Amino acid sequence: MPEKLRVIQMGLGPIGQRLVQYLAQRPAVELVGAIDIDPQKTGMDAGLLSGTRELGVAVSADAVSALQLDAQIVILATGSSLVHILPQLEACLRAEKSVVSTCEELAYPFADHPKISAHLDDLARQRGVAVLGTGVNPGFLMDALPLFLSSACQQVAGVEVQRHQDAAIRRLPFQRKIGAGLSPAEFASQYQAGQIRHVGFAQSIRLIAHAFGWQLDQVEERVEPVVAEDPTSSTFIQVAAGQCAGLRQVGRGICKGKTLITLELEAYLGHPNPRDTVIIHGQPNVTSTIQGGVDGDIATCAMVINALQALRNARPGLRTMAEIPLTHWFGA
Amino acid sequence: MPEKLRVIQMGLGPIGQRLVQYLAQRPAVELVGAIDIDPQKTGMDAGLLSGTRELGVAVSADAVSALQLDAQIVILATGSSLVHILPQLEACLRAEKSVVSTCEELAYPFADHPKISAHLDDLARQRGVAVLGTGVNPGFLMDALPLFLSSACQQVAGVEVQRHQDAAIRRLPFQRKIGAGLSPAEFASQYQAGQIRHVGFAQSIRLIAHAFGWQLDQVEERVEPVVAEDPTSSTFIQVAAGQCAGLRQVGRGICKGKTLITLELEAYLGHPNPRDTVIIHGQPNVTSTIQGGVDGDIATCAMVINALQALRNARPGLRTMAEIPLTHWFGA
Numbered sequence: 001m002p003e004k005l006r007v008i009q010m011g012l013g014p015i016g017q018r019l020v021q022y023l024a025q026r027p028a029v030e031l032v033g034a035i036d037i038d039p040q041k042t043g044m045d046a047g048l049l050s051g052t053r054e055l056g057v058a059v060s061a062d063a064v065s066a067l068q069l070d071a072q073i074v075i076l077a078t079g080s081s082l083v084h085i086l087p088q089l090e091a092c093l094r095a096e097k098s099v100v101s102t103c104e105e106l107a108y109p110f111a112d113h114p115k116i117s118a119h120l121d122d123l124a125r126q127r128g129v130a131v132l133g134t135g136v137n138p139g140f141l142m143d144a145l146p147l148f149l150s151s152a153c154q155q156v157a158g159v160e161v162q163r164h165q166d167a168a169i170r171r172l173p174f175q176r177k178i179g180a181g182l183s184p185a186e187f188a189s190q191y192q193a194g195q196i197r198h199v200g201f202a203q204s205i206r207l208i209a210h211a212f213g214w215q216l217d218q219v220e221e222r223v224e225p226v227v228a229e230d231p232t233s234s235t236f237i238q239v240a241a242g243q244c245a246g247l248r249q250v251g252r253g254i255c256k257g258k259t260l261i262t263l264e265l266e267a268y269l270g271h272p273n274p275r276d277t278v279i280i281h282g283q284p285n286v287t288s289t290i291q292g293g294v295d296g297d298i299a300t301c302a303m304v305i306n307a308l309q310a311l312r313n314a315r316p317g318l319r320t321m322a323e324i325p326l327t328h329w330f331g332a
Numbered sequence: 333m334p335e336k337l338r339v340i341q342m343g344l345g346p347i348g349q350r351l352v353q354y355l356a357q358r359p360a361v362e363l364v365g366a367i368d369i370d371p372q373k374t375g376m377d378a379g380l381l382s383g384t385r386e387l388g389v390a391v392s393a394d395a396v397s398a399l400q401l402d403a404q405i406v407i408l409a410t411g412s413s414l415v416h417i418l419p420q421l422e423a424c425l426r427a428e429k430s431v432v433s434t435c436e437e438l439a440y441p442f443a444d445h446p447k448i449s450a451h452l453d454d455l456a457r458q459r460g461v462a463v464l465g466t467g468v469n470p471g472f473l474m475d476a477l478p479l480f481l482s483s484a485c486q487q488v489a490g491v492e493v494q495r496h497q498d499a500a501i502r503r504l505p506f507q508r509k510i511g512a513g514l515s516p517a518e519f520a521s522q523y524q525a526g527q528i529r530h531v532g533f534a535q536s537i538r539l540i541a542h543a544f545g546w547q548l549d550q551v552e553e554r555v556e557p558v559v560a561e562d563p564t565s566s567t568f569i570q571v572a573a574g575q576c577a578g579l580r581q582v583g584r585g586i587c588k589g590k591t592l593i594t595l596e597l598e599a600y601l602g603h604p605n606p607r608d609t610v611i612i613h614g615q616p617n618v619t620s621t622i623q624g625g626v627d628g629d630i631a632t633c634a635m636v637i638n639a640l641q642a643l644r645n646a647r648p649g650l651r652t653m654a655e656i657p658l659t660h661w662f663g664a
Contacts, residue, residue, distance in 0.1 A: 022486050028545065140484060148480050150661035151638045152472060152631035154354050213360065213663040282661070284627040288620055295616040299484035306483045313655070315645065322658050323645070329482035329614070331545040 005308050006071040008033035008097065010088060011078035012041055012049060012059060014173075015102055018301045019075055020050035026305060028330055033069040034059045063088065067095035073308055076101040080199050082109050082116060089120060089131065098129040098314075100307050102300065106133025107143070108203040108210070108320055111219075121318035130314040134307050134321055136299035137163065138200035142263050143207045144321035145288075146278045150212075153282040159208060160262045160279040165293055166271040167246050168234035174296075178246040178267045179225055181237040187225040187244045197223055198265055201251030205261050209253050211322040216261075218254040223247055232270040245269045306330065337640050338403040340365035340429065342420060343410035344373055344381060344391060346505075347434055350633045351407055352382035360662055361640060365401040366391045395420065399427035405640055408433035412531050414441050414448060421452060421463065430461040430646075432639050434632065438465025439475070440535040440542070440652055443551075453650035462646040466639050466653055468631035469495065470532035474595050475539045476653035477620075478610045482544075485614040491540060492594045492611040497625055498603040499578050500566035506628075510578040510599045511557055513569040519557040519576045529555055530597055533583030537593050541585050543654040548593075550586040555579055564602040577601045638662065 007029055009020055016036070023031050024047055034046035034057050047055030060066040067074070074092045079085050082105040089106075092099045110117045124131050133139070142161045150156050167175050179187045179196045190196045202219050209216045225244040232239045239245050246268025253261035274293045280286040306327045314324040321327070339361055341352055348368070355363050356379055366378035366389050379387030392398040399406070406424045411417050414437040424431045441449045456463050465471070474493045482488050499507050511519045511528045522528045534551050541548045557576040564571045571577050578600025585593035606625045612618040638659050646656040653659070 025486065136484060144483075144658060145480070147660035148477070148658055151476075151635055151659040152468060152626050153661050154357065154630055154634040154637070156661045156663070211660050211662065284630050286622060286626060287624075288622045290618060290620045292619075294484050294618060298486055298616050302486040303483055305486070313647065322660060324657060326476060326480055326654050326656070326658055327483040328479035328543050328654060329485050329488045330543065331488070 004028060004030045005073065005312065006030050006032045007308065008035065008066060008069060008071045008074045009046060010035040010063065010074050010076045010092070012036040012046065013077065015301065016077040017050035019077060019304060020046050021052045022301050022305055024052045024055060029305070029308060031055055031057050032071050033057060033066045035061070035063045035066045037061055063091055067091055067097060071097060072312060073098045073100060075304055076103065080104045082106055082113055086116060090123065093120070093123045093127050093129060093131065096127045096129055098311050099131045100304050100311055101133050102135050102304060103133050104135065104138055104200040104203060106131070107135070107138035107200060108207040109133070111206045112202070117318055124318055125316045128316050130311050130316055130324070131318045132307060132311055132314070132320070132324060134303050136294060136296050136303055138203045138207070139303050139321055140299065141276050141294060142201070143204035146280065147208060147211050147322055149278055149286050149288055150280050150282065152286060153280055153284065156212060156280055156282040158260050158281040162264045162275070162277040163266070163293065164271055164273060164275050165267040166269070166274045167267045168269040171297060172236045175234060175237055175269070179244045180234070180246050180269050181239050182244045184225055184227060184244060191223055196247060198249055201249065201263050204263060205251055205253040207320055207322060208261055214255060214260055216253045216255050219251070220254065221249065221251045223249045226266065226268040234269050237269065239269055302329070303327070336360060336362045337405065337644065338362050338364045339640065340367065340398060340401060340403045340406045341378060342367040342395065342406050342408045342424070344368040344378065345409065347633065348409040349382035351409060351636060352378050353384045354633050354637055356384040356387060358637060361637070363387055363389050364403050365389060365398045367393070367395045367398045369393055395423055399423055399429060403429060404644060405430045405432060407636055408435065412436045414438055414445050418448060422455065425452070425455045425459050425461060425463065428459045428461055430643050431463045432636050432643055433465050434467050434636060435465050436467065436470055436532040436535060438463070439467070439470035439532060440539040441465070443538045444534070449650055456650055457648045460648050462643050462648055462656070463650045464639060464643055464646070464652070464656060466635050468626060468628050468635055470535045470539070471635050471653055472631065473608050473626060474533070475536035478612065479540060479543050479654055481610055481618050481620055482612050482614070484618060485612055485616065488544060488612055488614040490592050490613040494596045494607070494609040495598070495625065496603055496605060496607050497599040498601070498606045499599045500601040503629060504568045507566055507569055507601070511576045512566070512578050512601050513571050514576045516557055516559060516576060523555055528579060530581055533581065533595050536595060537583055537585040539652055539654060540593055546587060546592055548585045548587050551583070552586065553581065553583045555581045558598065558600040566601050569601065571601055634661070635659070
C-alpha cells in the first residue's frame, strides 16, 4: 500500500467544508491541517465545522505556521480570482507544498495572466512541487473530457460541448448565479454588474486549443437569459411566465474566422433534457453523452480530491489537467 | 513550438502500415526508421509500402542497427503476446528508446507476467525511458475511459462497460475473429482452439482494479455465440438463420463473491444498436454513451499515436494508461 497522502485544507467556506466531508471518507488521504481567516472558525475541529466526524484537526488562522505541517499537498478553496489567491498560492509553494485549487482562473491561467503564470511556474519548479486548478467545469466536462475523448481520433476539426442542466435541483446560490426569478431587465443589469455568469469558459477553450496545438485569434463569450414561457419553480424560487428561468452561455474559440471550439451551458429551472454532451468532429466523429448530466456540486469536490494522487506524480511546475497523469477515483 | 517527435515504426503488418499512414498525416511527428523482418519488405519505402506518400525511410530487417537511429520512441506493432515480443521490447529499451505498443497483454502485464513486468520496469528505469501498451481496447474504452469518468465521483461501488458493435461494417479478419458465419459447433471448436475471442478483458479489469485500489479474488471470462434468428450478412459473409452472427463476451472482476467490474462485448453482424456505454455506480452515478460506438480500426492506431506525446512526459518505467499524462489528439 502507498503511504497516506497528507493534506492541508485552506479555505473552509461551503466548498471547503464539503471537501473536508469528502476527505473524511477517503482512507487513502489524511487531513493534517485546516486554515481559514474567519476568527469564528479558529480553533474549531475542521471535521465538526464541516458537518462530518471529529477529525482532531483544529482550524488555524495562521497560514504561515499551518503550512509548516508535514503534508504533501494543500487544497486551496478560497476564491475564483487568481490575483486574489496569489499570496496564498505563494505561501503554499514557499512551504514546499503542491497545490490543487478550485480557483477557476487557475485551470488555464497562461493567457489572461502570463506574468503570474510564469512566476508561479518558476516558484513551483524551484520548490519541486506542482500546482493545478481543477473542478468539474473548468477541469473536466468542458476541457479534460473532450481532450481525453479525442485520444480515439486521428484527426480533429472541431469540438462542441453542451452542458444542459435542470437548475431546479441545484443549491440556491447556483440558482441565483444563473438569474432564476429575475425580470429580463434585472437579468441584464445583474449581468452588466458581473453577478450572472459561469466563470471558466475562456480557460477551458484555451486549454483545449493549447493541447491540440491550435492558435486561436479570438475567444468570445455570450450570455443571454432563458425566459420562461410558462410558470416554473424550484424549492427556493418562483418564476412567472416572462421572467428568467436561467441562462444560456456560449463560448467560442475562433481561428481565421472559423469556430473550432464551441462550449454551451444551458442552466435553467425545468430544463427538460439535462445532459452533458461532447462532440468531436474528426476521424472518427465521437459523440458522447452523459444522460442527466454530472452533478456539479459533488463532482467539483470529487475532481479536486481525485487529482491529489495524480498531482503527486506530476512534474513540478504550474500544470493543467492535460499534463498530469490521468485522474481517477481512488479508494483504499 | 516543441521539436518534432522522432519515431521508429517496428512491425509493418496491416496495423503497422495503418500506423505509418497516420504518422504521415501528423506534422508534429517524424518517422525516422522502419523495421520489419519480412525480406520482401526490406529496402522498400515505408510510406509507399503503407499506401501513403513516399517518406524517405527504407524498411530495415536489422533491428539492432535501426534502433541506433536518433529517435525518442518506437511504435511496436508485432503481436499480442508479451512473451513473443519480449526480445523486441528489450532491444528497444537497451537502445534507450521509449516504446508504445499495440500488444494487448502489455496494457496491464503485472498480474499475468509479474517477472517479465519487473524486468521491463527495471530495464526502462535504468535507461530513463518509458513503456506503454495501449489501443482502443485494451487502452481506452474499457479501462482508461471508465477510470477518467470516475474522476467526477466521490465514491465508486462498481463499473460496467458495454461495447456493442455491428460487425458488418468491420474488416473481414475481425468478422472471422468473432465467428461470423460459423455453425454453433464450429464456433465451439474454434473457441476451444483459441481462435475466437477478444484479448484484453483481463488486462482492462486488472488495470481498473489496481487504479481504484480494489483487491480482486477472481477475474473470469465467458464467450458465447450470438446465433442469428434471421439470415444476415456483410460484404464478406452470409449468415443463415441458426448460424453464428458473432459473439458475446463478458468479463468480470470479483471481490468476495461480489462483481465489481463487468465488461461486455457484443459484436455481431447486424447489431441493431451499436454503442459504447460506461456506467459508474457511485456518488454520483455516471452513465456515458458514445452512440454508434468508436470505430476500432481507426481508434487503435490513433490511441497509439496520441500516446506518443504523453509518453514523452511520463516517468521512466513500465507504465499504464492510468500513469501517463492525459492522452489527447495533437495537431500542429
